[in-house]
Amino acid sequence: MKPLADKIRPSRLEDLVGQEHIIGEKKLINRILASKIIPNMIFYGPSGTGKTTLANILAKNSHKKFFKLNGTQANTDDIKHIIAQIGTIDSLNGILLYIDEIHYLNKRQQQSILEFIENGDITLIGSTTENINFSIFKAILSRCITIEFKELTVDHIIESLKRAISLVKEEKSIQINYDITALKYISEVxxxxxxxxxxTLELVINTYALHNSQEIFIDMEKAKECSQSKIINYDRNGDGHYNLLSYFQKSIRGSDPDASTHALARLVESGDLNAICRRLLVIASEDIGLAYPQAIVIVKACVDAALQLGFPEARIPLAQATVLLSILPKSNTAYTAINAALDDLHRLDVGTIPPHLCDTHANIAVHNKTKYLYPHDYPNHYVKQQYMPDNLKDKTYYEYGKNKFEQSIKDHWKKIKTQK
Structure with missing residues (x-):
């Protein structure tokens, strides 16, 4: 029996929901269809967002011989069979090959179609949920345009659920009513x-139709029972991993404790404890830094506690560290200072270390005429002398941040260094 998802799969571009950034008047896909020239393409993005459906629509309008493979099952012989069709009567207009889950093909399998993509015998459309920069052979990638598919919104999914209900009502001759909040719940989870x-919708209809073949009412109770639980879209090796960690850090950097906690909740749900801990430690120095120097100490304690506890209890010290970092004053002065110093090492002739600052046992220091001045022998443990190499003696890397702690230190040294 054909699944409901396949029954309502759109056959026209106008019926495809979502992906407004590529579909619509004057958008890329519409222009491609109007040109009647299908380029090699790689579709990437989350599951269930229309990649296969769009490939089918493009194939229908290409007038080429259409072949479809699934990367999880395809082997080299399958690819050879398609290559053998090149130039046959059925393939006079060329071949359009759609490979779903293309990232599962190994390098050799991907390379086997490279020549035929390049000379135009085969037009390739590949789809993947993985990061294309790591999962697709670079030679293939360079010959394709890449198109991102975005996660569908709740409204997009509700629209399709309503369409599916209309189709089932007509097909099974049963009355299906629903509470819109139930459809919204199914869409959200x-x-x-x-x-x-x-x-999920199909499960509700099929299981409740057994008890009442004339009428079904889809309410929250049925929706929750058949949905079970929400699946978090998270791939530790894909773009979602880096996007979520970036969202986490930027929310803390932006001093938004609510968004920071929400981002942490997503990370906790993924179970990626090490990534959370590493990012918190980085944030403590990169974004809070000298505005509150004790932050790194507190965060390290929270991280150690989380690693010792493990989930689910680890969420508590992680939340403590996250909220603390988000509400603390911010300073990236240490971060910018080290980046500037490293940049100069790569760009400039920085010169040698001042001789009087070299190891006292080194010949260069023994024979140096400039004596090292020991700061602790002077008032306030400070004496003026050159510390930077000659080539960088006028260079400034560290600028005091405009926060209470750094300004207090600035005032301290200003008084000392201006004394005669």
């Missing part, structure tokens, strides 16, 4: 995956 939402 599907995490942007239309296929999953449709599977």
């Amino acid at each position: 599907s995490s942007g995956d239309l296929r999953r939402a449709l599977n």
Whole structure:
């Protein structure tokens, strides 16, 4: 029996929901269809967002011989069979090859079609949920345009659920009514995956139709029972991993404790404890830094506690560290100072270390006429002398941040260094 998700799969571009950035009047896909020339393409993005559906629509309008492979099952012989069709009567207009989950093909398998993509015998459309920069052979990638598919919104999914309900009502001749909040719930827990939402709807209809073949009412109780639990879209090796960690850090840097806690909750749900701990330690020095120097000490204690506790208890010290960092004053002066110093090392002739600052046992220091002045022998443990190499003697890397702690230190040294 054909799944509901396949039954309502759109055959026209106008019926495809979401992806407004590539579909619509004067958008890329519409222009491609109007040109009647299908380029090699790689579709990437979350599951259930329309990648396969769009490939089918493009194939239908290409007038080429259409072949479809799934990277999880395809082997080299499958690819050779398609290559053998080149130039046959059925393939006079060329071949359009769609490979779903293309990242599962190994390098050799991807290379086997490279020559035929390049000479135009095969037009390739590949789809993947992975980071294309790591999962697709670079030679393939360079010959394709890459198109990102974005997660569907709740409204997009509700629209498709309503369409599916209309189709089932007509097909099974049963009355289906629903509470819109139930459809919204199914859409929300599907995490942007239309296929999953449709599977949930189909489960509700099929299981409750057994008890009442004439009428079904989809309410919250049925929606929750058949949805079970929300699946978090998170891939530790994909773009989602880096996007979420970036969101986490930027929310803390932006001093928003609510967004920071929300980002942490997503990371906690993913179970990626090490990534959370590493990022918190970085933030403590990169974004809070000298505005509150004790932050790194507190965060290290929270991180150690989290690693010792493990989930689920680890969420508590992690939350403490996250909220603390988000509400503390911010300073990136140490971060910018070290970056500037490293940049100069790579760009400039920085010169040698001042001789009087070299190891006292080194010949260069023994024979140096400039004597090292020991700061602790002087008032306030300070004496003026040159510390920077001659080539950088006028260079400034560290600028005091405009926060209470750094300004107090600035005032301290200003008084000392201006004394005669």
